[in-house]
Amino acid sequence: MKKIFKKIAIYAVCLVLSLAVYAYLCVIVTPKDINDAGGALYYNGMGFLAEPENSLDIMVYGNSDVYSGFAPAVIFEEQGYTSYASGRARQTVGNIQPLLKRTLKTQNPSLVILEVDCLFEEEEKSANEADILYAPFVYHARWKEIKARDFYTIPDRTGSVDVHKGYINSSRVYNTDIDENYMGDSHAAPAALTEKNEKNLSEFLEVCKAHGITVFFLELPNVNSWNYAKHNAVQSIADKEGIRFLDMNAKPEGYVLDIRQDFRDNGDHLNRKGAYKTSTYIAAYLNEYYGDILENRKDNPDYAQWQEVVENYNNEI
Numbered sequence: 001m002k003k004i005f006k007k008i009a010i011y012a013v014c015l016v017l018s019l020a021v022y023a024y025l026c027v028i029v030t031p032k033d034i035n036d037a038g039g040a041l042y043y044n045g046m047g048f049l050a051e052p053e054n055s056l057d058i059m060v061y062g063n064s065d066v067y068s069g070f071a072p073a074v075i076f077e078e079q080g081y082t083s084y085a086s087g088r089a090r091q092t093v094g095n096i097q098p099l100l101k102r103t104l105k106t107q108n109p110s111l112v113i114l115e116v117d118c119l120f121e122e123e124e125k126s127a128n129e130a131d132i133l134y135a136p137f138v139y140h141a142r143w144k145e146i147k148a149r150d151f152y153t154i155p156d157r158t159g160s161v162d163v164h165k166g167y168i169n170s171s172r173v174y175n176t177d178i179d180e181n182y183m184g185d186s187h188a189a190p191a192a193l194t195e196k197n198e199k200n201l202s203e204f205l206e207v208c209k210a211h212g213i214t215v216f217f218l219e220l221p222n223v224n225s226w227n228y229a230k231h232n233a234v235q236s237i238a239d240k241e242g243i244r245f246l247d248m249n250a251k252p253e254g255y256v257l258d259i260r261q262d263f264r265d266n267g268d269h270l271n272r273k274g275a276y277k278t279s280t281y282i283a284a285y286l287n288e289y290y291g292d293i294l295e296n297r298k299d300n301p302d303y304a305q306w307q308e309v310v311e312n313y314n315n316e317i
Helices: 002-029 039-043 064-069 072-079 093-106 115-118 130-139 138-145 195-210 228-241 273-290 307-314
Strands: 057-064 083-087 111-115 214-219 244-247
Touching: 057 064, 064 083, 064 273, 072 083, 072 273, 072 307, 083 093, 083 273, 093 111, 093 115, 093 195, 111 115, 115 195, 115 214, 115 228, 130 195, 195 244, 214 228, 214 273, 228 244, 244 273
Parallel strands: 057 083, 057 111, 111 214, 214 244
Antiparallel strands: none
């Protein structure tokens, strides 16, 4: 019996030591700053955690369309509204739920914008690259540039302020050859949401309602994943829930998408020209329809950091 207990104790110690070593490896390879390799993946989408408490009036959630096409610097420069683009690749509305709840621990946004392409993402990612426990698999390429500080610095999203506020700038221009009538028939039957996405959307809206937050549906330009079938599905939901819906693909008045010049790839993600044009339009739209609940912060000294955000953006442009 003593031998059995001894073996169990040895196995337990080995297991604990193995877990400790693995945890330490996770800490080592996880980016310590947004400028580290892989930093955008770890901090973008979560950078709102580093923002001053109750300083964001607008939160934008969605997939990669968000960080490619929504530029908070432009929104602030145009209207003085503070915002954060919390976008992550292939993100479903179910993945967004915990982001919303984490946001509400430190922020009290007046407006939440849901980029609705996420409603048609069918599979929630089994491995969350934002979770430090997956770090050795997600950030393994960082071994090439490990620094001394990586061995003793703990990753801290609350201490890594993102001057881009979630937006990722790209100067690349991809001359896509996709037909300009990519939306198809405007009378197309509404596309179906999965049962899980319907349920998660309902819960998302309930949380926003419980906190007195206005919700706005937005679809950024995407000539590959978007069409009128999806547009009509979202419009039906928006009408039912009393939510305003702006689809940048449906040729809103005063906005002209140039599919030959506005994308950084074959029609999925906007480049900086497309993002600037789109964000400028959205800023004016927000002022027209939500100016009564949003506040212009330009002359407020408590928001002086946003002038740096604008200057950094303009220098990059």
